[in-house]
Amino acid sequence: MNAQAQITPPAIGEVWTGQGGIYAGIMPARGDAKPYHLILGEELGRFEWGPYDDESPATSLIDGQANTMALLEHGDYPAAKAAAAYASDGHNDFYLPAIAELYEIWLNLGYRDGYWLWSSSQRSAINAFHMHFDDGNQDLYGKDGELRVRPVRRLFIQ
Structure with missing residues (x-):
């Protein structure tokens, strides 16, 4: 058994000591992807x-x-660059979450912060997906607009 398999996460919504942020639950398996723990980093500002x-x-x-x-x-x-540059607790593998990852975080944490977050998921040449963390609404926004960025990292379940 490797060290990663021995890690026990805290309760959802609690800071996961040593992992770089708040434990946001498990991203379920989709397609060929295995399930993984989502860790939510700090808000970085608007990009x-x-x-x-x-x-x-x-x-x-x-x-x-x-x-x-x-x-x-x-x-x-800029949004992806900011997310990828983020580091916490010695981890530098953060990224800009996809729209499904943001939705899973919203479901798990029940955030009602009332702000929009960029996802890394493009919709078209002019729009990308974003999510409102007040009501879980997902929508499109012009890529040249500024919205908040909050990076995530993943820890695979073994």
């Missing part, structure tokens, strides 16, 4: 999603880590 009228490769609705890596390789995407 543009990225170039307006640019078709990016960040089209996954469920894999924010893959989206963030694709955005960093594709061009200048």
